[in-house]
Amino acid sequence: MSASPDLYNSSPSASSGLVLDKDGMVALVEVLAGRGFTVVGPTVRDGAIVLAELKSADELPYGWGVELEAGRYRLRERADGAAFANAAGPQSWKQFLHPAKVRQWRADRVGEETVFIAEETSTPRYAFLGVRPCDARAIAIQDRVLTGGPHLDPEYRGRRAGALLIAVECTEPGGTCFCVSMGTGPTAPPGCDLVITEVVDDDGHRFWIRGGSQEGDEILAELPVRPADPATCAAARAGVAAAEDRMGRTMPEGDLRELMAGTLDAPRWDDVAGRCLTCGNCTMVCPTCFCTTTEDVTDLTGDHAERWRLWDSCFDLDFSQLHGGPVRTSPRSRYRQWMTHKLGTWYDQFGSSGCVGCGRCIVWCPVGIDITEEAAALHDWTRSEASGEAP
């Protein structure tokens, strides 16, 4: 298996691309900052690889890997010093594009009049350095959810329109990764401004880099690069191809959308409900979960009100509240809502799956519920039902 050649050939740069060394990475961050970008990328903080504003490429997690399992995340030192040989951390880019808390507007009562005041915020221009292929697909999914319908989310659109995406292809998938099952990795999708593949071998530590947009090419032109040698390209491609064969998890074969639609009454939902704490961690770490609620507040005079929008979770009991009570009271129904939406009804609503196989929901579930395991159990149940056996 090899990385899809289409992606590279679609790049306006030569198909062989360019090579950047570690100093070149320092220059990349400087060039981005010089162009007015707020550079955000992975860095080690509080025992995890988080996404934060980078002042220098030296803050990248050189020499750090991660050990991922259901309900478990550990940093591990790497002897090879690689910066990007680590899978998804607890955060995703949605915290910058679709922030957890946004003031949307204000309202003032002045005498008999009520005046609504639109919120005017200036959005920083972000350069996202180190966007995983799964996460790049997650951004494309949120694009469709928040700007693809008849109504646009202006907050998201503003942040997204200014954002520069620098993807890093995956060469070191985690134990909870399953992007291959979802068709979302480990190669970078089209639409990224720059694509990087990290190579560390006897010939040194370097980054194979290709432009994917005019702006990406302009940035490349300012960097200390050299033409890519065949050995670097081959090593990069081999690293990504090997990653494809090293996924820690897989989804069951078959159409997941159909599987979800056909198993709404499966006893497995009771089983998972017995383990699920309905804490909503999976929705917070998921790079595509987009749900929000609103909060209306006033000051002490009662004449100045604000409308805030906050991340919300379908695991919250209030989420489906109607005047007669919540629609989804049982944990069973709330886990089912999350999973059937993610893998099934998302297609009906937004034209694709809502899952990119990043594995975050597995890692950050406090009781280690594994969406691939749940899907497999539903798959097995369907088959046993079809063959007339007791599940």
Place this chain on the structure above:
Amino acid sequence: MSTVTPPLPYRVAETRTETADTRSLELVPAGRELPPFAPGQYAMIYAFGVGEVPISVSALHGPYGGLVHTVRAVGAVSTALHDLRPGDTVGLRGPFGTGWDLDAAVGQDVLVIAGGIGLAPLRPVVHAVLDRPDAYGRLGILVGTRTPGDLIYQEDVERWRGRAEVGVTVDRPGPGWQGPVGVVTTLLDAFALRSDRTHALVCGPEVMMRHTARALMGRGLAAQRVQVSLERNMRCATGHCGHCQLGPLLVCRDGPVVGYDRVERLLAVREL
């Protein structure tokens, strides 16, 4: 720079007490006006500092030319709206969602079936049909409420009696009640349903809509000839907050009015 469009200020021109806990508010623009609403569509109405709720329009043109919304005081926001007085201001966004498909019913009988405050989103349908009597066949209006005192638009209903086939039933009769007692589907026996040329528009509690649709289908009406107006929690009304999901549907965007053929299977799943 990007901004979220805030609501437009609308002034309460008139309030009308419908039942012990339900009032109609006629709202006129305090400045700029929203685009026109269609019967079945809803607005997000903001009570200052308290919050916002989706309410279907219950008349397109009130006595003051404004939009009428009928509000039952059941939560913090709806209670705040219910308690507003003429001259007070609300915030309004809309129109949102799908309306009743009246085009499909042109030349055919229209059967309106309401449970309780479910009559509110259907009143503009009655107005539209009565405004163009030649465009439609017979008009049936069947309403079920818990008690006689829970019937909204009592004067309207009396006026409609001369021009439509009107039936009102209650679950619990009170002193002086001379009409039928029982669930709304019992009124179907008195309406000579022509299943090949009738469109039924149904709004009420979900359980009432399920039973009504089933009764209609039992009388030969195809599911796609039954329209229902769904209710779900809504925060944004623009398809972005995720609260109003019913399986594949975003009710704020794909509803609230949907053909029963699209939701029959979904409504049969508990806690979907």
